[in-house]
Amino acid sequence: MNTPHRRVPVALGDRAYEVVVGPEVLGAAGQYHRELGLGPALIVTEPEVAAHHAPALVDSLRDAGVSVRAVLEVPSGEPAKSHASFEQLVERLLAAEIRRDCSVYAVGGGCVGDLAGFAAGTVLRGVSFVQAPTTLLAQVDSSVGGKTAINTRAGKNLLGVFHQPRLVLADIATLRTLPLRELRAGYGEVVKYGLLGDADLFVWLERHGPALLAGDEELRTEAVERCCRIKAQVIVDDEREQGGRALLNLGHTFGHALEAEAGMDGTLRHGEAVAVGCVLAFRFSERRGLVPAGTADRVARHFAQAGLPTSPREALGRPWPAATALQQMQSDKKIRSDNRLPLVLARAIGAAFLTRDCSRDELARFLCAEAAN
Numbered sequence: 001m002n003t004p005h006r007r008v009p010v011a012l013g014d015r016a017y018e019v020v021v022g023p024e025v026l027g028a029a030g031q032y033h034r035e036l037g038l039g040p041a042l043i044v045t046e047p048e049v050a051a052h053h054a055p056a057l058v059d060s061l062r063d064a065g066v067s068v069r070a071v072l073e074v075p076s077g078e079p080a081k082s083h084a085s086f087e088q089l090v091e092r093l094l095a096a097e098i099r100r101d102c103s104v105y106a107v108g109g110g111c112v113g114d115l116a117g118f119a120a121g122t123v124l125r126g127v128s129f130v131q132a133p134t135t136l137l138a139q140v141d142s143s144v145g146g147k148t149a150i151n152t153r154a155g156k157n158l159l160g161v162f163h164q165p166r167l168v169l170a171d172i173a174t175l176r177t178l179p180l181r182e183l184r185a186g187y188g189e190v191v192k193y194g195l196l197g198d199a200d201l202f203v204w205l206e207r208h209g210p211a212l213l214a215g216d217e218e219l220r221t222e223a224v225e226r227c228c229r230i231k232a233q234v235i236v237d238d239e240r241e242q243g244g245r246a247l248l249n250l251g252h253t254f255g256h257a258l259e260a261e262a263g264m265d266g267t268l269r270h271g272e273a274v275a276v277g278c279v280l281a282f283r284f285s286e287r288r289g290l291v292p293a294g295t296a297d298r299v300a301r302h303f304a305q306a307g308l309p310t311s312p313r314e315a316l317g318r319p320w321p322a323a324t325a326l327q328q329m330q331s332d333k334k335i336r337s338d339n340r341l342p343l344v345l346a347r348a349i350g351a352a353f354l355t356r357d358c359s360r361d362e363l364a365r366f367l368c369a370e371a372a373n
Helices: 026-036 047-052 054-063 083-095 110-125 136-142 172-177 180-197 199-214 217-237 244-249 252-261 270-287 295-305 312-316 322-329 360-370
Strands: 006-010 017-022 041-045 068-073 103-108 128-133 147-152 155-162 167-171 343-348 351-355
Touching (some): 017 217, 026 054, 026 128, 047 172, 054 068, 083 110, 110 155, 136 180, 136 217, 167 172, 180 244, 180 270, 180 295, 199 217, 199 295, 244 252, 252 312, 270 312, 322 360
Parallel strands (some): 041 068, 041 103, 128 167
Antiparallel strands (some): 006 017, 147 155
16 A cells, blocks of 8 residues: 555644554554654553554564563453453563553554553553554544543443553554454444534545445545544543533443443444444434434434444344433443433534433433333
């Protein structure tokens, strides 16, 4: 591929960094590492990724004269985001003689990035961290913005820290080895960006989505770059989710509850849950008279054409009782002391907003109609 690498700045002052997007980015990792003046590296990855993509990163770093102290494998998917996995990873980093001048590389999907980022943010009170996401979902979402977390029995992502990476390496070539279901799940997050703040992106996806999913790397590069630019601006405006960053949670309050109902074991992919959550958010918006009739059907139709679920029953294979759904939504980490549930709704495709005026009874009636049947 002759596609040049594209650089997306995340302008956070003395914690600014870049997202480098394009094919074969991992092969240039050593160059970017040296540009930043980073020290020895420790790589955290998952089994499949270790076989396919970690060698290119290790070779690039070593060719640039960077010491690679360890390549540490952790479980794939949600099992990586447990107390046990976190404790084991920290002990292994310490056994590998991690020091304050070292950098932890997260190479894999979003769960590995969350785990490795949380470890990097806490071990030795914080060391440098580089994201090398190898899934579409992680490239457009979890790798950018500094959110790191693990799950608890009480819910998803309830234990974590904000720890911005020094660099994000979004290698589009890694998507070649991604199973179709994982690619589709990542596409759910791509669509979310169009729905929340860029109607032109959504229209572009309606036109180019099939070719993107089929393997067109120019389209994949453009989609990842566009999503990262949207997210970078949101993060610069509201790094710690006190206001506008909450828009990135479009579909997530419903989606996280769906994941909890599915057992948070990976049987329902995060991007699949987000797709259903986005459809529910637009159906709720339509029910409230906020968006024109037919808007939610248009959103659902695009997700369905991409092979993603569009209803709780389709995602779970069974009904989702409204009372259960409400209880799971109440566990959302974004709820404040007044116990009001924040929801991201929409006034149009590309025009999302945050509201806290949804009563429990109103949500219950909506969920009875949309989820329990």
